[in-house]
Amino acid sequence: MKIIEDSANSPEEPARRRGRPRSFDREAARDKAMMLFWQRGYEGTSINDLTEAMGITPPSLYTAFGSKEELYMEVLSLYKIGPGAYFTEALAEEKTAKGTISRLLHGAASSFVFGPGGCMISTAALSCAPDVKSVADKVAAMRSATLGVLTGLVQRAITDSEVPASTNAQHLARFYGAIIQGMSVQAHDGATVDELTAIAETAMSAWPEKASD
Amino acid sequence: MKIIEDSANSPEEPARRRGRPRSFDREAARDKAMMLFWQRGYEGTSINDLTEAMGITPPSLYTAFGSKEELYMEVLSLYKIGPGAYFTEALAEEKTAKGTISRLLHGAASSFVFGPGGCMISTAALSCAPDVKSVADKVAAMRSATLGVLTGLVQRAITDSEVPASTNAQHLARFYGAIIQGMSVQAHDGATVDELTAIAETAMSAWPEKASD
DNA sequence: CCTTTTTCATAGTGGTCACTATATAAAAGA
DNA sequence: TCTTTTATATAGTGACCACTATGAAAAAGG
DSSP states (O other), X not given: OOSSOOOOOOSSOOSOOSSOOOSSOHHHHHHHHHHHHHHHTTTTOOHHHXXXXXXXXXXXXXXXXXXXXXXXXXXXHHHHHTTTHHHHHHHHHOOSHHHHHHHHHHHHHHHHTSTTSSOXXXXXXXXXXXXXXXXXXHHHHHHHHHHHHHXXXXXXXXXXXXXXXXXXXXXXXXXXXXXXHHHHHHHHTTOOHHHHHHHHHHHHTTOOOOOOO | XXXXXXXXXXXXXXXXXXXXXXXXXXXXXXXXXXXXXXXXXXXXXXXXXXXXXXXXXXXXXXXXXXXXXXXXXXXXXXXXXTTTHHHHHHHHHOOXXXXXXXXXXXHHHHHHTSTTSSOTTTTSSSSOOXXXXXXXXXXXXXXXXXXXXXXXXXXXXXXXXXXXXXXXXXXXXXXHHHHHHHHHHHHHTTOOHHHHHHHHHHHHTTOOOOOOO
């Protein structure tokens, strides 16, 4: 017996559902939407832009994705495990805090020159009309969560004596968060991967090394 | 005889012009527009929002300011000599490159918590609809000019032997530019002046000191 | 006074916004 | 076949977008 209801999200379910089957590739359409939102932002992308790029009509979009806001949030989730996957990969695969942050920054440098440039979370929906505040709040919450993860990473480095005990975890996390956000702005403005990598390396020179025993 | 026509921008001209006088304070209205654009961005601010906040009707706005885009650009000019004045002040008043950049970052920390938060240039108009690309391009050009100024500053520090000759001026300029942009994002998200100042101080720890003779 | 100039308030312009009502088409279940 | 379910295409919905046509009002020049 299932305790937690799975809402039937199996990627390839050969057992067909009841009504008329969808006549377009939902994932491909979502990818098109991602590139458009990435390039033009939430406010700058219209339903007409989306349906044209996705090759579907408005009713199909609303049936498949709910609303513009729901599509955007789904795209952001997809972004995190796609172009933004460098972030969780660095956290999972690196052992030291310094190694993790170094890899994060270099991963950002590589990732941010892809597609329209910049990060869909770091520098998205900063200023907007009041009627899209709910969207801006959710993206801001993602940035806040990122800062929280970085703070936890540095806090653990303090506990593990990887950095001086005097290190302020929140402050160092905000510093590297700012670097990522600044790299996103410059990538948006056309910076190259070499230029972004140079920013990353300069930022790593601010890492608080422990005085050698 | 005047060679260059002055377009009559004297602040207080007692000699009245020909037609019906303007019945509102142009500067006060422009300030209201600045706060609104600052908070909601260019796309997120409508003419209706503006006229309501400025206390004028659309024809008055268009007569006084030309268009939404022209008003926005005028507001950006005003921003540079108002809330953004810390930037040129630091460049004019500090002698060393290190002192200038330190003051720039601390000035940004103080400035970015004012009003709606963040910087109207560093993190504005990053993603937008194609029909407002001309605006986004102009703001991006301002960011590019800022990077140019920072690069020149570091280049002069190299010439003056203030920093090692091996220093890459463009790379260091981009690093501090990224710090300012990241501070702007976090200020937008509600960071305090203390948190922003901590970012500034960590960034200064990456300054390339010359090995003491 | 009258003309000229500029700004004002009223009341719109066509266009685009996110979204949907309606009817039909295409599948599964009975 | 007949019902049920879901997706489709057509064709819109009212609301808002940036912007303006019109004419009256308020000043200066003559």
